Amino acid sequence: MWRIATRLRLLILFAALAVLPYLLSYSQQEIAVLLVINVLLVCSYRLLTLTGEWSLGHVVMMGVGAYASALLTKRLGVPVPVSMLAGGLAAAAVAAILSVPLFRMKGFYFLIGSFAAGEIIRLIWKRFTDPFGGPKGLKRIDAFPNIDFGFLEIDFYEPVNYYFLALIVVSASLYVLHRIERSRIGLTFHAIHWQDRLAESVGVDNFRYRTLAFVIASFFAGIAGGLYGHYVGAVNPTRFGVDQMVYVLVWAIVGGTATLHGPILGVVVLTVINEIVLRGLGLDTVRPLIYGAILILSVLYLPDGLESLGPRLRARLRRRGRDPAAAGGRAA
Amino acid sequence: MSGPGERPILEARGLIRRFGGLVAVDNFSFAVREGAIHGLIGPNGAGKTTTFNVISGFYAPNAGQVLYRGRNVSGRKTSALAAMGLVRTFQGSTLFQELSVLDNVRVGRHLTARAGFLARLLGADRPSERAADAKARETLAFFGLEELAGEPASNLSHGHQRMLGMAVALSAEPRVLLLDEPFTGMNPQETRRMMSLVRRIRDGGVTVMLVEHDMQAVMNLCDTITVMNFGALLVEGAPEEVQNDPAVIEAYLGAAADDGAGHAA
Ligand SMILES: Nc1ncnc2c1ncn2[C@@H]1O[C@H](COP(=O)(O)OP(=O)(O)OP(=O)(O)O)[C@@H](O)[C@H]1O
Numbered sequence A: 001m002w003r004i005a006t007r008l009r010l011l012i013l014f015a016a017l018a019v020l021p022y023l024l025s026y027s028q029q030e031i032a033v034l035l036v037i038n039v040l041l042v043c044s045y046r047l048l049t050l051t052g053e054w055s056l057g058h059v060v061m062m063g064v065g066a067y068a069s070a071l072l073t074k075r076l077g078v079p080v081p082v083s084m085l086a087g088g089l090a091a092a093a094v095a096a097i098l099s100v101p102l103f104r105m106k107g108f109y110f111l112i113g114s115f116a117a118g119e120i121i122r123l124i125w126k127r128f129t130d131p132f133g134g135p136k137g138l139k140r141i142d143a144f145p146n147i148d149f150g151f152l153e154i155d156f157y158e159p160v161n162y163y164f165l166a167l168i169v170v171s172a173s174l175y176v177l178h179r180i181e182r183s184r185i186g187l188t189f190h191a192i193h194w195q196d197r198l199a200e201s202v203g204v205d206n207f208r209y210r211t212l213a214f215v216i217a218s219f220f221a222g223i224a225g226g227l228y229g230h231y232v233g234a235v236n237p238t239r240f241g242v243d244q245m246v247y248v249l250v251w252a253i254v255g256g257t258a259t260l261h262g263p264i265l266g267v268v269v270l271t272v273i274n275e276i277v278l279r280g281l282g283l284d285t286v287r288p289l290i291y292g293a294i295l296i297l298s299v300l301y302l303p304d305g306l307e308s309l310g311p312r313l314r315a316r317l318r319r320r321g322r323d324p325a326a327a328g329g330r331a332a
Numbered sequence B: 001m002s003g004p005g006e007r008p009i010l011e012a013r014g015l016i017r018r019f020g021g022l023v024a025v026d027n028f029s030f031a032v033r034e035g036a037i038h039g040l041i042g043p044n045g046a047g048k049t050t051t052f053n054v055i056s057g058f059y060a061p062n063a064g065q066v067l068y069r070g071r072n073v074s075g076r077k078t079s080a081l082a083a084m085g086l087v088r089t090f091q092g093s094t095l096f097q098e099l100s101v102l103d104n105v106r107v108g109r110h111l112t113a114r115a116g117f118l119a120r121l122l123g124a125d126r127p128s129e130r131a132a133d134a135k136a137r138e139t140l141a142f143f144g145l146e147e148l149a150g151e152p153a154s155n156l157s158h159g160h161q162r163m164l165g166m167a168v169a170l171s172a173e174p175r176v177l178l179l180d181e182p183f184t185g186m187n188p189q190e191t192r193r194m195m196s197l198v199r200r201i202r203d204g205g206v207t208v209m210l211v212e213h214d215m216q217a218v219m220n221l222c223d224t225i226t227v228m229n230f231g232a233l234l235v236e237g238a239p240e241e242v243q244n245d246p247a248v249i250e251a252y253l254g255a256a257a258d259d260g261a262g263h264a265a
C-alpha cells in the first residue's frame, strides 16, 4: 500500500530505466547489465548487515550461484531460468551449512571466519578440476535461451535484452528484500543488531535469525551469480576473490546501509565514476587507489553515506526557506 | 490480594558459577513459590545478577540445577526459557535504543505474534500483527508510556527507560518475571508507582523475583526475601525476619565499611 508520491516516483524511475539503454553505446550497455546485477549483489549484502554482521564471503556466495547454475545447465541439461533459481538455492544451502560454525562467532571473528570459509570454497573450485574447471573455471556456459513470441524473437545475446531481463529479476528480488525488511522479520534483525541479549531474553533465537539473514542474503547473491554467469559465459575462482568483495564493501559503505537505496546509490555512483571518468581518462590502472581515496573521503566527510545527502539537503533547504536571515548570515 | 501458593515454580539447587578463580555463585539454593513476589538481596558483588544470568540461561552453571515448574532446565538457551515463560530484565537500561518505544514492545511480542516466513512475505501475517500492535499499546498504557510510543527509546528519561525495559519483558507474557534492580535511578514517586505495577503484575498471575537495593521497596513488596553474600545463601525468610537478622545487618555493614559507600543500607 504505497503512497501515491512513492508510486509516481517509482514509475518515473522505471520509465527512465527503460529509456536508458537506448542512450548508451554497446559497451556501455554491457556495463549497465553488470551494474544491474551488482545492485542485487550489494542490496542482498545489506540484508545480512541488518543483523549487525559483516561478511567477507558474500561474493563467494555469488560464485556458488554462478557455478551451480552453470554446472546444472552444462552437466544435467537443466534449462537456464530453472538453473538460476537452483543456483540461488545452492548458495542458500551453502550458507545454511556455514552458519553452524560461523555464527558461533560475532563481529570481527565472524568477519574473519566468513573470509576463511569463502577462501575454502574458492580453493575447492581451484583444486577440483572436475567438475569446477580448476583455476581456469568454466567456459562456454549456456546463454539464456531466446524467447520466441512468433512475431517477436528476443535474443539475450543482445545486451539491451539481457539488461531488461536482469532489470526484471533484480527489481522483483529487491521487492522481496523490501518486504522482508518491512515485516516483523526485519524488525527482529534490527533488534538483534542493537541488543542481542535483550532480543534473546524475549524469545528470539538469535542463531536462527542470523542464519536466516545469511541464507536469504546468499540466495539473492546466488541469483546475481546466475545472472552473471549466463551473461558473461565464463566464471573462474578469481572473479569471486576478495578484491571483488572489497568493491562490494566500498559500495555499501559509500552509499550507506540504513536504507535500501543507500547501497544502490553507492554502486551506481561508483560505477559511473569508474567507467566514465576513470576509463575515459585512462586511469584504469590506479582504480584501487581512487576507490581507496573515495572510501576514506566518504568515511571522513559522509559517514552516513550518500543516502544521507538527500535528507540533509532537504533539511538545509527547509531551514533556509523558514529563516532566510540565518542562511545569509552563514554565507557571510 | 492473592497470596503465594505452596508449590515452588522456580528453584535453584546447589548452583555454582565460577569466573576463573572467582566463585560468583557458590552452592546457592532457593525456592520461589508460585504467585509470590520474592526478593533477592545482598551487598554489591554478592552474585545476584550472576544468579539471574544462570537462571535465565545466559550462563550455564558449573554445578547445580535450575528447576522451573518441576523440570530441570539448567543450561537451556535463553530464548527457549523465554518460550517456556521464564523472562528476565536487565540491570541498567538495556533497550533497543534506536527503535521506537512501540517497536521495543513489539519485539517483546516475538513469541506470541507467530507467523511463517511466506505469511510474512505475503503480508498474510497482518491479523496477528494487528493484534500484537494492540497488545503492545495496551502494555505501554499499563506503564503510562502510551504517549511516548513514537519516540526513539534513547529519548526517554531514565525512569521511563526502566519502565520500558519491564514493558518489553512483560510483553513476552512471562509466568515468572525476573527483575534486576527495577527501581534504580527512579525518584520516590516513580518507585511507588512501579511498586504498585509490580503488585498488579503479580495479581495478574505472574510470579516475580526481584533484585533490588532499595530496602524500603523490597521490605514493602516482597513475601519472601533471600539474602546472599559472597555468592552463598545467608538468610531466607519473611521481610520482618530478614530485616532484624544480625547476620544480614553484619553483611551490609561490612560491605558498607569496605567500600565506604553504604548505599545498600
Ligand atoms: N562475566 C563476568 N566475568 C568475570 N567476573 C564476573 C562476571 N560477572 C560477574 N562477575 C563477578 O562476579 C561477582 C558477582 O557479580 P554480580 O554482578 O553477580 O553481583 P551483584 O550481586 O549483581 O552486584 P550488584 O549489586 O553490584 O549488581 C562480582 O565479583 C563480579 O565482579
Ligand SMILES: [Mg+2]
Pocket (backbone or CB within 6 Å): B048, B049, B050, B091
Ligand atoms: Mg547486579
